[in-house]
Amino acid sequence: MTLFKKVKNYFSLFEISIWVVSVTLIVSSFFIFDKEQYLTLIASLIGVTSILLNAKGNPMGQLLMVFFSLMYGYISFSFSYYGEMITYLGMTMPMAVFALISWIRHPYNGRKTEVEVNHIEKNELVFMVILAAVITTVFYFILLAFNTANILPSTISVTTSFIAVYLTFRRSAYFSVAYALNDIVLLILWGLASLEDIRYISVIVCFMAFLINDIYAFYSWKKMEYRQRTYVLKNCAYLYSSKINAV
Secondary structure, eight states: OOOOHHHHHOOOOOHHHHHHHHHHHHHHHHHTSSSHHHHHHHHHHHHHHHHHHTTOOOOOHHHHHHHHHHHHHHHHHHHTHHHHHHHHHIIIIHHHHHHHHHHHSETTEEEEEOOOOOOHHHHHHHHHHHHHHHHHHHHHHHHTTTTTHHHHHHHHHHHHHHHHHHHHTTTOOOOHHHHHHHHHHHHHHHHHHHTTGGGHHHHHHHHHHHHHHHHHHHHHHHHHHHHHHHHHHHHHHHHHHHHHHHO
């Protein structure tokens, strides 16, 4: 089977379409507003591909997120967005590695290309919120010490990023919601940056594409979660029926 057929069979027509549109927007904006920072272009393409694979629950998405974090950390450093740099290099990248291991260790029904969706209890959510508050506070003073540009949205980005990577590691369908919120914060951050350097408009387009893809990823995971739970319930019902008939 050719690579094209494998891709066609694995991704739906809508998923292929949203990826093509995202790539087209990212590449077009790069050659219109930037034309120089090819690392930004490469990072954007890796990032949007990572989100699509994450939407399928494929561990390869987390592997690509590791590479994206490295590149995005450098891009953030170039504009003195030390909060973004520290967040992605010191938190998002390591958590993506842990998430990759977690996703590989929890395949759904033996499928290596689909992770088993997990449900988080209320007590753990409370723990997550408290931990996010502590990490945000610590990072705020670190960013303050580095004279980080636009410190308020940078600090908020730390919060949304942590919640996103935590939920990703725990295989919750809501990780994409947190990433979507983070995309909105980053649109504000790079919107402010583009006021000083028009080249960063290409980064804005990148995160607009990320936002659309993250919204779809949430829909995809909820659909995947329903399918997995339905299968488990049907399987349990079948086993129960088999035992009754055996008696």
